[in-house]
Amino acid sequence: MEYKYLNTIYYPADLKTLPQEALPIVCDEVRDFIIQQLSQNPGHLGSSLGTVELTVALHYVFDTPNDQLVWDVGHQAYAHKILTGRRERFHTNRQFKGIAPFPTPAESEYDAFIAGHASNSISAALGADIGYRALEDKRRRVVAIIGDGAMTGGLAFEGLNNTSMNKNNLLIVLNDNNMAIDPIKGGITQYLVDITTSRRYNNWRWWIYRTARKLHLINDDNKGRVQRFTNNLKALLTKQGNNIFQGLNLRYFGPADGHDVLSLVRIFNEIKDYEGPKVLHIITKKGKGYEPAENDQTTWHAPGEFNVATGERRNGIGKKQEPLWQEVFGTTLLGLAKEDERVVGVTPAMPSGCSMNIMQRELPNRVYDVGIAEGHAVTFSAGMAKAGLIPYCNIYSSFLQRAYDNIIHDVALPKLHVIFCIDRAGIVGNDGATHHGLLDLAYLRPIPNMVIGAPMTGEDLQQMMALAKDYEGPIAIRYPRGRSQSYVMQYPTLHYPQPVVGKAVCLREGSKVAVLSIGAIGNTVKCAIELLGNKADQIAHYDMRWLKPLDETLLREISDKFDQIITIEDGVINGGLGSAVLEWTNDHGYHPQITRMGVNDQFVEHGSTQELYQLLCLDQESIADTLLKCLEKK
């Protein structure tokens, strides 16, 4: 595309050479560029369209990368990438070996922190600000940019609290579009809607502050008192009490129009060198500048490919396909909830992502969207279980990491009946390292009282969810992103009983090597075995179904019969199924040769799931190769 200004901008230094009057045009061009690019190479559209003016103004005013921009959830940072040396490679965004989906310091010095999981920006930015001050590098400014959705996370509040306790110059930009992925409800959101401010007040306050400084009436000791005084002045002028930020002794500016780039430039120029912590509250619109995205913000958070002119999405909609795993979860949960009034759903801000919105539509009072608050979601579920409800708490595998101690302390130790439905387990694809769900099997296994299951098919998921309802105690069911497979039923020798906790299933008898898989990767194993032709008879395949408790009876049979065992899992091999089988055989005096297949000790990059499984040697062909090699062993 021919753009008057954008084609000449490679880095913020180029942007800074332009006159201010050019900035609105630059914003239009960046916005158009994002829309055109994402129509062909899918990504997070709505949030990034909402931050175009903010990003242009930040890079125009601040001295990046010396000054640090800390983005919270980097899905809003596409304009930032485009203006910081990655415009010409932006068509590779999220692709295998292309530029990373989220800000990544290893990729660019302009990316201050990893930003895939919400609500970390204030803490990280505060630490950096204090660090630079401590190291006498006071010229560096640090800005945290956080959305109102991310602001519902407890970590953000911990950061705010600490910001008010420390000497720092942090600037927090609160990007308020009144949306997360789904509409946000809750006290904080309503509160932000209610905040108003007067320009007159801010001018007054600045004047008082400067005059008082000159007259030496303000020093570091009494600054807090002066701030409280000016806050009270605001209360008088605006007929409103202190807002939460002011209550925390943070200077509050706004709300400002987050789509008026010139006024953002003016405000940043004015406040960037104010001493002390400060919050600029801006109002933006998710999907700004592209009508379909403005009108249906949830769908257009990450719409897939689309036709720019018509707004038609090309997501295979209308094609008959296997249901998504999340849809199996959503419909099953609704069915269970209709049968049993104790069943409730809990989600930390992902009702559409995990398909709990299926139940939300029919039984809205039985679904609790608690905000981006995984730890709270878990402890809240514990409380519900204590009272006798049966909470199905659905959290993506990688986000559940945020709630580790809540699982241990609040659910497992008191042995409460919380059912964890762990979506996006395994490789998730283009969202990359921050979002892969590769650790859950390993991090849940050591927790006492925890039961861990992984269905191989959609039917298995349904059965496990139903079984979990009547199981007393914590139980986790993990399943992947994407479409569920149902072809396990094609096994000729299949004897497939109703699931029982801790009972594995023999999918195929074999004479020489036993393959033990867990979860949906068992489907790939099945195809790999079929690739072996007449050698397939030598391979036995077991779907372990439960990582904990392990099916010890079956393990004994397998260990008695085979001296070669292969374990395969869609997660790290440190601590998962392979480790469990190794430990069990060792502890019970068996010494088979065990080949553990899974993800080695590494963070996995981004790319399509197919590319990544190949990279990890967990695709059909690689698994078939490993099987062949094992068969060739004496």
Ligand SMILES: Cc1ncc(C[n+]2csc(CCOP(=O)(O)OP(=O)(O)O)c2C)c(N)n1
């Ligand atoms: C810890 C964590 N939980 C959930 C998510 C999934 N997630 C990604 S973006 C998002 C909404 C963020 O809302 P907001 O901060 O307001 O940004 P917006 O998308 O509105 O620009 C959610 C819930 C996440 N990235 N991290």
